[in-house]
Structures are given as structure tokens and as C-alpha cells.
Amino acid sequence: MKNIPYRFYLPEEKMPKTWYNLRAAMPEKPEPLINPGTGKPVTADDLRPVFCDELIRQELDDHTPEFEIPKAILDMYRIFRPSPLIRAYRLEEALQTPARIYYKFEGNNTSGSHKFNSALAQAYYAKAQGISTLTTETGAGQWGTALAESCAAFGLDLTVFMVKGSYNQKPYRKDVMRTFGAQVLASPSDTTNAGRAILERDPETTGSLGCAISEAVEKAVTTPNCRYVLGSVLNQVLLHQSVIGLESYEAMMAFEEYPDIVIGCAGGGSNLGGLIAPFMRDTLTGKHTGTRYIAVEPASCPTLTRGRFEYDFCDTGKITPMAKMYTLGAGFIPSANHAGGLRYHGMSPIVSKLYHDGYMEAVAYEQTQVFEAAVQFARLETILPAPESAHAIRCAMDEAIKCRESGESKVILFGLSGTGYFDMSAYASYLDGTMGDTIPKDSEIAAR
Numbered sequence: 496m497k498n499i500p501y502r503f504y505l506p507e508e509k510m511p512k513t514w515y516n517l518r519a520a521m522p523e524k525p526e527p528l529i530n531p532g533t534g535k536p537v538t539a540d541d542l543r544p545v546f547c548d549e550l551i552r553q554e555l556d557d558h559t560p561e562f563e564i565p566k567a568i569l570d571m572y573r574i575f576r577p578s579p580l581i582r583a584y585r586l587e588e589a590l591q592t593p594a595r596i597y598y599k600f601e602g603n604n605t606s607g608s609h610k611f612n613s614a615l616a617q618a619y620y621a622k623a624q625g626i627s628t629l630t631t632e633t634g635a636g637q638w639g640t641a642l643a644e645s646c647a648a649f650g651l652d653l654t655v656f657m658v659k660g661s662y663n664q665k666p667y668r669k670d671v672m673r674t675f676g677a678q679v680l681a682s683p684s685d686t687t688n689a690g691r692a693i694l695e696r697d698p699e700t701t702g703s704l705g706c707a708i709s710e711a712v713e714k715a716v717t718t719p720n721c722r723y724v725l726g727s728v729l730n731q732v733l734l735h736q737s738v739i740g741l742e743s744y745e746a747m748m749a750f751e752e753y754p755d756i757v758i759g760c761a762g763g764g765s766n767l768g769g770l771i772a773p774f775m776r777d778t779l780t781g782k783h784t785g786t787r788y789i790a791v792e793p794a795s796c797p798t799l800t801r802g803r804f805e806y807d808f809c810d811t812g813k814i815t816p817m818a819k820m821y822t823l824g825a826g827f828i829p830s831a832n833h834a835g836g837l838r839y840h841g842m843s844p845i846v847s848k849l850y851h852d853g854y855m856e857a858v859a860y861e862q863t864q865v866f867e868a869a870v871q872f873a874r875l876e877t878i879l880p881a882p883e884s885a886h887a888i889r890c891a892m893d894e895a896i897k898c899r900e901s902g903e904s905k906v907i908l909f910g911l912s913g914t915g916y917f918d919m920s921a922y923a924s925y926l927d928g929t930m931g932d933t934i935p936k937d938s939e940i941a942a943r
């Protein structure tokens with residue numbers, strides 16, 4: 496093992512020039528998206544009114560291992576990548592653990608999260624196709640911000656449907672997006688049929704990602720030269736996010752380290768799916784065995800740990816294709832947990848399939864446990880973590896504590912997906928001792 500610095504940035508010549516498609520290594524592929532109208536797997540033609548052509552090609556390709564990253568995207572990546580791989584020396588010392596803990600920090604860009612990696616790609620392909628406007632949804636606001644930055648970079652108009660709970664809880668998020676030129680609407684809004692229908696049923700609703708997706712898709716298909724983009728869940732998003740894993744992999748190679756445990760928080764599964772991609776390739780192909788992969792989710796939205804593996808809609812309005820995934824039901828509206836980015840009823844079909852086939856584990860934590868870890872981490876490592884990312888911190892700390900008890904010096908790698916600067920109301924409620932948690936009853940999960 497090498498002498499390992501606190502913060503490591505991959506040298507320019509080692510930076511990935513291609514994204515890695517984990518599906519290529521999967522012995523059993525994720526089930527295809529289904530067109531609910533025909534009951535058959537979606538075709539490129541089915542998707543064309545909604546998504547850009549190149550992104551459809553990426554979405555439907557289960558076999559090509561590598562996709563070249565276009566130069567214009569590499570040039571943008573160069574502004575904020577590589578992201579650092581950090582050895583958590585101070586956390587290790589505080590926990591008195593023999594484990595070696597590493598984390599990949601994706602919060603060093605204005606969006607404050609990994610989402611910029613895929614937003615740039617999606618905006619680029621839209622522009623290259625001659626599309627003029629994009630629509631999307633955003634929960635906590637990170638995706639909307641990442642896409643607003645990307646649309647500003649490539650010259651596209653953008654309408655963002657922002658989950659009403661977050662819109663009210665994080666007013667400055669909206670202004671960041673507006674600064675980059677986006678139009679931001681609180682969802683459910685009265686500008687779409689889907690939004691009006693949801694408001695009619697429940698005028699006081701704080702909204703959900705599933706509902707905002709319905710509105711954004713409807714707007715895309717009813718607006719000329721407009722397409723919809725999604726920040727997580729889809730295969731194409733995990734493809735773009737593989738840049739996180741590829742950089743981590745190269746850095747670990749440079750350290751002559753290999754993770755025994757890879758941990759990530761899981762909302763729709765994109766940062767986790769991206770982080771694990773090259774390591775999971777080694778697991779699936781037998782090149783390196785014994786690595787554990789852990790998805791961490793909130794107890795208030797326990798998709799993998801308590802959901803069902805079945806075909807479901809990706810949105811509340813049931814207008815999207817159906818995906819075979821772990822789901823709490825398209826009608827499930829999670830309680831107002833502070834980790835907005837983890838409040839989604841479904842899960843990436845790739846992550847779902849790997850979990851179902853026994854290649855991954857999943858755990859769920861209550862938010863007070865998560866914030867306890869976030870505060871301890873901030874004081875030691877000097878980074879204020881996003882509440883979403885703090886789920887991964889909690890799990891990494893618990894695994895490191897197990898190592899202290901067993902005396903094993905395992906290598907733990909976790910994804911620190913973003914910063915928490917826009918989540919200070921959440922930190923305030925934790926610090927004031929007013930934070931609770933709402934864990935859904937079985938009957939609420941079964942409800943459709």
C-alpha cells in the first residue's frame with residue numbers, strides 16, 4: 496500500500512474519455528421499459544416524442560460497454576472534474592477504526608451534487624439534435640440547478656417543475672435556477688392536466704417527484720421542439736454517472752487499494768450506480784470477488800428494503816413507460832423527509848436488478864441517525880454534507896465501527912454525492928431537537 500494523500504485528484508491523462516455501461520457486464524439484463532398502451536417493450540419510436548434520439552440509443556443499449564464522451568462535454572467536465580477522492584483520516588481516527596475509509600466528493604460545482612455529470616450530457620445531446628427547450632422535475636433542487644447550468648452552457652430554454660415542499664422549504668434554490676435562466680414552477684401546478692388533477696384530489700399536497708415528472712413530461716409532449724430529461728433512475732443517467740466510479744477506480748488503482756465495501760445513498764440510484772459501475776464489473780466478471788455493495792435509503796422512503804420488485808409507472812400521473820424496479824407504488828407520496836433527493840417511489844432498474852439478484856445489500860436509516868453522522872462528519876472532515884449523502888456517511892461509519900469491533904482493516908469507499916448548503920433548515924431542525932421521522936405503515940406502501 497502506498498503513502499496516501501488526504502485529497503487526491505486524478506491527473507489529466509488518466510481522466511475517463513468514455514462512460515461505462517454496466518449493463519454490458521450483467522449476465523441477466525434489467526427488464527425493458529414497457530409501453531403501457533401496448534404492453535410490449537418500448538421502442539425508440541415510442542420514446543422519440545419525449546426523449547432526445549442519442550439518449551434513447553443509450554437507454555436501450557444493454558450491450559455496448561463503452562460510450563465515447565463528446566469533446567464538448569469533456570471540456571465542461573474539465574471545469575469541475577476530476578472530483579477529489581479523499582481519505583477520511585480524521586474520521587478514521589475519531590472512530591478508532593482499523594478500516595481505511597475513502598470518499599468521492601461530488602459537491603464541488605454550483606449544483607452542489609453529482610447531477611451536473613448527467614445534466615451536461617443530456618443538454619448537449621438535445622442541443623446537437625436542434626431541440627430548443629427542455630423540461631424537467633426537481634425535488635431538492637440539485638437536479639434543476641445542474642440542468643439550468645447545463646442549459647445555460649449549451650444555449651437551451653428550460654422549465655423546471657419543482658416539488659412544492661422543496662420550493663417552499665428552499666426558496667434560494669429556485670433563485671439559483673433562475674439565475675442560470677430557467678423558469679421554475681411549484682409542482683403540482685395549474686399549468687398541466689396532471690398537476691390540476693392532483694391539486695383537485697389534494698389541494699394541500701406538498702407534491703412529490705412522481706407528480707412533478709408527470710407535469711414535465713406532459714409539458715414536453717405538448718410544446719413544439721421540446722424534450723423531457725430525467726435526473727436519475729434511467730439507464731442513460733447511470734451511464735453518465737459512471738464517470739464517478741471510473742475516476743474512483745483509477746484513484747484506487749493508483750493507491751494500490753481495492754474497496755471491500757462500496758456504499759452510496761440511493762434515491763433513484765444514479766450516484767450509487769455510477770460509483771459502483773467499474774467495481775461491479777469486476778465482481779460480475781469474476782476479476783475481483785468479495786466486494787460488498789450497500790445502497791442506503793431513508794426509512795421514510797424505503798424503496799429497496801420494503802418495496803416490491805415489479806413493473807410500475809415512473810410517475811404519479813401514470814403517463815410514463817413502466818419500469819421493472821423496486822417500488823413503493825407510483826401513488827406513494829413520502830413524508831416530508833429532509834433528504835429531498837431520496838424521496839422517490841422507485842429505483843433504477845439496473846440497481847433493482849442487481850439487488851434482486853443478490854449482488855447488493857440495502858439498509859434504511861431514520862433521519863435523526865443520519866444527521867448525527869452528518870454533524871460528526873462535518874466537524875471532522877470540514878465538508879458540510881448534503882442530507883442525502885449523509886445516509887452513506889452513516890452507513891460507512893457503522894461499517895467502520897464493526898471493523899473496530901472485529902479488528903478487520905477493511906477498505907471502505909463511499910460516495911459523498913453533494914453539499915448541504917441549501918439544507919440549513921434541516922440542520923436547524925436537527926440541532927434544535929425538533930427533527931422527527933415518519934416511517935410509512937405497511938398499509939401505506941401497499942396502497943396504489
Ligand SMILES: *Cc1c(COP(=O)(O)O)cnc(C)c1O
Nearest residue numbers: 727762763764765766836883913
Ligand atoms: C439527487 C441526489 C441524490 C439521489 O439521487 P440518486 O439518483 O439516487 O443519486 C443523492 N445525493 C444528492 C446530493 C442528490 O442531489
